[in-house]
Amino acid sequence: MTFIPKPFNRMWHSFVRFLYMAVGVYLIFLLLRFPALSLRYALAGLNLWFVKMIPTLLPFMILSGILINMNLTESFVRLFHPVLRFFYGTTPNGSYTLLMGFLCGFPMGARIAGELCRTGRLTVREGNRLLAFCNNIGPIYFLSFVVSTLSLEKPFFPFLVMYGVPLVYGLFVMRIPLPFRRSDNKQKELTLSRDYRPTKSVRLTGRTTDMPSQIPQTQGLLEATDNAVLSGLTGIAKLGGYMVFFNLLNILFVPFAHLPATLLQAYYCILEITGGIARCGTSHPYLVLIMLPFGGFSCMGQTYSMIRNTDLSIRAYLCHKLAQTAITLLIYILWRPF
Numbered sequence: 001m002t003f004i005p006k007p008f009n010r011m012w013h014s015f016v017r018f019l020y021m022a023v024g025v026y027l028i029f030l031l032l033r034f035p036a037l038s039l040r041y042a043l044a045g046l047n048l049w050f051v052k053m054i055p056t057l058l059p060f061m062i063l064s065g066i067l068i069n070m071n072l073t074e075s076f077v078r079l080f081h082p083v084l085r086f087f088y089g090t091t092p093n094g095s096y097t098l099l100m101g102f103l104c105g106f107p108m109g110a111r112i113a114g115e116l117c118r119t120g121r122l123t124v125r126e127g128n129r130l131l132a133f134c135n136n137i138g139p140i141y142f143l144s145f146v147v148s149t150l151s152l153e154k155p156f157f158p159f160l161v162m163y164g165v166p167l168v169y170g171l172f173v174m175r176i177p178l179p180f181r182r183s184d185n186k187q188k189e190l191t192l193s194r195d196y197r198p199t200k201s202v203r204l205t206g207r208t209t210d211m212p213s214q215i216p217q218t219q220g221l222l223e224a225t226d227n228a229v230l231s232g233l234t235g236i237a238k239l240g241g242y243m244v245f246f247n248l249l250n251i252l253f254v255p256f257a258h259l260p261a262t263l264l265q266a267y268y269c270i271l272e273i274t275g276g277i278a279r280c281g282t283s284h285p286y287l288v289l290i291m292l293p294f295g296g297f298s299c300m301g302q303t304y305s306m307i308r309n310t311d312l313s314i315r316a317y318l319c320h321k322l323a324q325t326a327i328t329l330l331i332y333i334l335w336r337p338f
Helices: 006-033 035-069 081-088 092-104 108-118 124-131 139-150 156-175 186-190 221-256 261-271 273-280 285-291 296-307 314-334
Strands: 199-204 207-212
Touching (some): 006 221, 035 092, 035 273, 092 108, 124 156, 124 314, 156 285, 221 296, 273 296
Antiparallel strands (some): 199 207
């Protein structure tokens, strides 16, 4: 274990706090200096949330919440589970997370993994592994927004890279043993939520399986729908706040308009991917396609909001996203399809 002197540690924390304060003061100054531009950036984020996020994500959030509250996730994925279990070694609820994460798009993968871990249906270990590759930009978003905005005449290869990389990456993540941090409590890795008691081993069909000692209560249709609507509205409101805030951060580089356009457009994509795509347009399609697996800091914050109050790791998620972005970059360097 690396020893860090306490004085140096205190100095570092003081420096970080000073940096946060300086950025905050600088941002407030820019908001007062450019009020019209600030309003435009904030409205752009609000418009993207209202026009894109609510219609495409809220119905899936409510439907998924109903299935989880009624304990129907395993039945829902029964047809696909044997195939997914063969390739990825998932449990039924793990197969549900994987399938819905890819079909519904970001941030449904993180939201479902968090809800299943929080309610005792998915282990933290499996949840962390699934979160590494099943929380991506949705195919509907890609085909309807990305392809049209970038004017991609041949979208098949970018589509294949966008979803082929995480699917292949997931094979290694799910099948290769990964190091996990040891805990004083050995059962913590298997504890699905702080609200549930530790797991116990149950003998099923000749093999030992870790099951939660407290089975979540199945809700009726009306109760499940009401809770799912409330949870979905809360989740979508959080996403809206993140989109407005991170779009507003585009104002940080307004005083540095003389910087190269490519650098500014890369900053836009890293900050908030939807706004970055709109600003880059057709000028830098490769930059957008390479940044799509990462999703931007706005997506990172939204993912954290979906998995907070669970033992799922946002740091591990960030590392996996950076690895998939690097693989995507290498693919486009080796083969430029258009």
